[in-house]
Amino acid sequence: MELSLGMGRERKKVVVVGGGVAGSLLAKSLQFVADFTLIDEKEYFEIPWTSLRTMVEPTFGERSIINHRDYLTNGQLIASRAINVTDTEVLTAEGRLIPYDYLVIATGHSDRVPKTKTARLNQFQEENQKIRSANSILIVGGGPTGVELAGEIAVDFPDKKVTLVHTGTRLLEFVGPKAADKALKWLKSRKVEVILERSVDLDNISDGCKTYKTSEGETLTADCHFLCTGKRVGSAWLKETVLKNCLDVNGRLIVDANLRVKGRKNTFAVGDITNIAEIKQGYLAQKQALVAAKNIKLLLAGGRESKMEAYEPHAIMAIVTLGRKHGVAQFPITTIGGRIAGLIKSEDLFVGKTRKQLGLEPHILKD
Ligand SMILES: Cc1cc2nc3c(=O)[nH]c(=O)nc-3n(C[C@H](O)[C@H](O)[C@H](O)COP(=O)(O)OP(=O)(O)OC[C@H]3O[C@@H](n4cnc5c(N)ncnc54)[C@H](O)[C@@H]3O)c2cc1C
Numbered sequence: 001m002e003l004s005l006g007m008g009r010e011r012k013k014v015v016v017v018g019g020g021v022a023g024s025l026l027a028k029s030l031q032f033v034a035d036f037t038l039i040d041e042k043e044y045f046e047i048p049w050t051s052l053r054t055m056v057e058p059t060f061g062e063r064s065i066i067n068h069r070d071y072l073t074n075g076q077l078i079a080s081r082a083i084n085v086t087d088t089e090v091l092t093a094e095g096r097l098i099p100y101d102y103l104v105i106a107t108g109h110s111d112r113v114p115k116t117k118t119a120r121l122n123q124f125q126e127e128n129q130k131i132r133s134a135n136s137i138l139i140v141g142g143g144p145t146g147v148e149l150a151g152e153i154a155v156d157f158p159d160k161k162v163t164l165v166h167t168g169t170r171l172l173e174f175v176g177p178k179a180a181d182k183a184l185k186w187l188k189s190r191k192v193e194v195i196l197e198r199s200v201d202l203d204n205i206s207d208g209c210k211t212y213k214t215s216e217g218e219t220l221t222a223d224c225h226f227l228c229t230g231k232r233v234g235s236a237w238l239k240e241t242v243l244k245n246c247l248d249v250n251g252r253l254i255v256d257a258n259l260r261v262k263g264r265k266n267t268f269a270v271g272d273i274t275n276i277a278e279i280k281q282g283y284l285a286q287k288q289a290l291v292a293a294k295n296i297k298l299l300l301a302g303g304r305e306s307k308m309e310a311y312e313p314h315a316i317m318a319i320v321t322l323g324r325k326h327g328v329a330q331f332p333i334t335t336i337g338g339r340i341a342g343l344i345k346s347e348d349l350f351v352g353k354t355r356k357q358l359g360l361e362p363h364i365l366k367d
Pocket residue numbers: 017018019020021022023039040041042045048049080081082083106107108109110111144145148234237270271272273280281282283284285319345
């Protein structure tokens with residue numbers, strides 16, 4: 001069935017912009033059924049939540065940073081930023097115009113990271129060196145990134161003084177207060193100093209500076225700092241395009257039940273960039289990717305729009321790691337902390353599972 005789609009007549013052009021959690025799975029799933037192109041600003045897919053572990057253990061990145069070419073064996077790969085989209089084409093920063101019949105926007109978040117896997121691994125070596133050579137570390141931001149980084153450092157480098165400053169009244173505001181409380185208790189038990197309801201004056205800090213001012217005028221000292229203040233939704237590039245009226249006030253693309261962008265017949269959006277009313281998580285971005293892939297395959301095969309699958313939003317479920325063995329997990333009806341939550345995610349961080357979903361060996365086989 002899959003191989004015959006689009007054969008015998010000119011193959012339709014399918015373009016996916018964004019090779020993150022959702023885009024990589026879409027690419028794997030659509031590469032053989034159309035004239036397929038993946039546009040991503042990097043040559044690789046990095047499993048986003050593994051970066052905190054890779055900072056304390058750089059070799060972890062060998063498995064969690066995956067060259068797009070490892071799973072995208074059939075389509076075209078364009079490693080460049082998309083900067084514009086028209087009704088028929090995507091324009092990249094390198095000046096290429098990529099025509100499409102069907103388009104999927106999956107640019108959840110954008111980050112200024114190196115273009116190649118080797119350069120990204122080198123960057124992790126540098127960050128690891130920064131941690132190793134510091135006695136005291138300031139982490140700015142108490143969302144999942146700040147909390148997970150504090151946990152990784154506290155477990156792997158228990159002698160370092162870690163201070164985490166967060167503007168909110170509690171950590172982890174994207175999940176419930178019980179989960180936040182469990183994370184706070186765990187961090188304190190590992191001697192992480194958590195300062196809530198303060199911000200750090202970011203305008204006057206730089207690498208090498210060792211004193212930091214808080215919003216209340218206190219001075220904090222640390223040998224280095226990490227900013228974990230969250231990434232913007234990756235939709236800035238759409239603001240002057242034909243899709244500008246499809247963005248909501250938060251910069252998210254408005255989609256219908258079939259994951260098509262508001263008012264558009266041949267443009268889908270999946271993952272964190274959508275306005276779907278549910279928690280923004282990678283496992284949900286993957287579920288959306290599979291629904292969009294199915295709908296595109298149906299349309300490519302000449303199927304009726306009314307037969308497209310609808311995406312059902314899910315109840316809240318999220319796991320935050322606390323070092324290599326512990327975590328806090330919020331499920332729809334309960335919240336758990338400690339070893340059991342850690343067993344689900346904290347050791348392998350779903351790397352083996354994610355690699356398998358892309359058709360790769362969970363572990364890299366050595367010759
Ligand atoms: C600390 C932390 C822990 C997390 N833990 C989990 C977890 O345990 N489980 C889970 O399911 N989720 C987790 N998440 C959430 C998860 O990472 C996101 O929900 C997921 O990455 C969203 O996927 P996406 O494909 O929509 O976007 P992303 O994964 O952000 O991918 C977007 C891609 O688009 C590219 N891009 C952006 N703009 C452009 C452009 N203009 N041109 C070309 N390419 C572009 C980016 O480089 C990137 O490759 C965690 C997040 C954080 C921060």
